[in-house]
Amino acid sequence: MYVAVKGGAAAIRAAHELLADVRRGDRDVPQVDLAQIDQQLGGAVDRVMAEASLYDRELAAVAIRQARGDLFEAVFLLRAYRTTLPRLGDSEPLNTGAMQVDRRISATFKDLPGGQVLGATFDYTHRLLDFELDAPDLSATTPVCTAPPPPRVGDLLGADGLIEPNPDDGSTPADITRDPPTYPASRAARLQALSRGDEGFLLALGYSTQRGYGWSHPFAGEIRRGFVDVEFVPEELGFAITIGKVEVTEVDMVNHFSGTEDTPPCFTRGYGLAFGHGERKAMSMALVDRALRAAELGEDVAGPAQDQEFVLSHCDNVEASGFVQHLKLPHYVDFQAELDVLRRLRAERIEEEALKEAAE
């Protein structure tokens, strides 16, 4: 009897019911609610928002819960939702200089205007499992920084001409979600791709530039984190109004540059920006951004992090995860075609060898 090796609609439905069951887990354990995810798993929410490129804590929490904490899956859910949203307009560029910082550090100056503000950080914590964490003593709350926005380190260096200027040329930046990619990609397009790129991939690439796969002498010029206003100019008003606040982490990496015939030696910038507490991501992004400028600055393109086609076409984890996992789909037909070729080749070889033996 012919039995088709086929799934069919019923099997798919059953698999999805099983998933729902596994997702919920033991019914005696209360279901995690969205506020808990938002408040207590903020790192996961931040990462999902960054890689989905959609700033919405609640939707990110919905996605994380639906994906049973699988953050790739959550990013994918949120992206697929984001792509259907109507586009009402573009906000004004974020003015991170006016950021109300809750963290701001510089590795280049011991002290500087505005000071070093550590804020909430894992840095300097001892990574010891804390078995008492479920009963923390938070009676003494630490005051948050309310100082006025500090000047940027980049601007301090820029005043002496020590760092390349970073002028706004007034052009409309590319939109990688609306325009197909072309190479070489503009820096705006590259930064967008990196900003939504997979954190692990960027981390590894950034790391590789420090280990010699690409020329790199970075200093963390400034890392700042906090809330910034989002401003929008409605057509009927003609002036900018604040429509909300987003929390971002911004990194300005300062890199050595030896100059060319036309340009004296100066520092150059690598830039990183990520939603929420995204310091690791923003730092990696800044390293890779600078590495990708190698060609523009007349440096050798030798390491993978300097190769824009390599970086940009592989940094998106929604694309990467989909294509890697598509190998699970049936390939009977192609496999059959390969089998056919292989069998013929083997038959020919056996025939040849038989002839050879007969001749001997």
Next chain:
Amino acid sequence: MSSGYNFAYLDEPTKRMLRRSLLKAVAIPGYQVPFASREMPLPFGWGTGGIQVTAAILGRDDRLKVIDQGADDTTNAVSIRDFFAKTAGVATTLSTRDATVIQTRHRIPETPLQHGQIMVFQVPIPEPLRWLEPRETETRRMHAFADYGAMHLKLYEDVARYGRITTAYDYPVLVAGRYLMRPSPIPRFDNPKLDASPALMLFGAGREKRIYAVPPYTSVKSLDFEDHPFTIESWDRPCARCGAADSYLDEIITDDRGGRRFVCSDTDHCNQRLDAKEKAA
């Protein structure tokens, strides 16, 4: 139709963008048109290019058929057919003859296509020169210059090494005498069906963000050598189910002692033949 989403899921501006790309693709047969591929609710690599193309061309009166490996009832085909049944509410069909739009992964149906039908192919890697040159900037130059010596080089290497061309599927073709094209991972067996087909052939690569097309009645030539001509797969036995001797066969392993059966990969074709036999009997 499920609420909250537009007809066939995608919003109208996105469909317009896709249709513009499709028109360009039809106007330049075989040329890969970049398009701003969207995230779909299905993963990249699982047919998002084909789904976007289908969403862009689907009308309310269309009858959609979806196949994967030639079969209507493989998991991915079922999933995509359900997706459009839900988001567009269009009629679906298993019959090649009745379908107006056929989305496919890895096969072209055995039943000859007709004028007015549209095939939509899901494409994993659109670039035929990718095996030799990973860089898009370089492959685009090669296409622009029709610099295709490298593609024949692969065939040369096959013959030098194995005595025959061993490319088994996704076999490269030259479209309308100009652009080199990957027909998507269909077996060689299906390549001749592309040539001068009365149907419109559309190809969508979602992850790679490319669309290309073969308009009806366009020449599609499989690359080969004069002394090593293009050949297709053949089997020394007919379909164990319907007895067809001229269709592409799937190999089914029936036990762990080497038992095998060969049956049509095209389930609709196989079933139609069985029905006809039963009626005749």
Next chain:
Amino acid sequence: MSGPILEVRDLEKRYGARRAVAGVSLDVWPGEVLGIVGESGSGKTTLLSAIAGRVAPSAGSVTYDGRDLTELADVDRSRLIGDKIGFVHQNPRDGLRLNVSAGGNVAEKLMAAGARNYGALRETACRWLDRVEIGRDRVDDHPSKFSGGMQQRLQIARVLATQPQLVLMDEPTGGLDVSVQAKLLDLLRGLVDELGLAVVVVTHDLGVARLLAHRLLVMKDGLVVEHGLTDQVLDDPAHAYTQLLVSSVLQV
């Protein structure tokens, strides 16, 4: 052909404020081998790259067979340079496909030009291997397994297979052992004679220049400081720089 096969006029290549090639003119006649010598940084390799269309010149013209290459559309220039003008890289790895058989390397350009008979392609490839003294039994081997000298000979076979009229060579013997160099030079000289090729060869090695070139240009700081017949330039250098260059190497 009645005139020079290659005419270069006032060719200039600037990088920012620096002039790598500062107004060079030269002619190459059919069957003639022109050597360009000078120390590294003299602009000789940039000049060759500009002639080959690998870098866009800042000013001047490069006329091949009556057509100004700098004015041609990219596609036409690329075809001409692939077909009628050959380029031999210093490092054979830059001119070969290392993951493709030796035969495939020779056959590729013929296929690009439309050859579609496998048997004929293979025979042509074998004949070229004969000519560059690579055994026919290596036709299916990948050049990654070849020695440096063999790789360079294969590159030459690949370049000559399309029967170019003009061949540009950038330090063709650079990076090879002395004994291997000698063999390669001998082979090159034979092929150039036999095929009547016009050649522009860039080298810092005056021994190579003496063995291959009919005429020499001496370059310094992007300028041609002296030119003339090879023996005349090497044995009786007029310019101080050439005198220095000649005296700094052992006489061949």
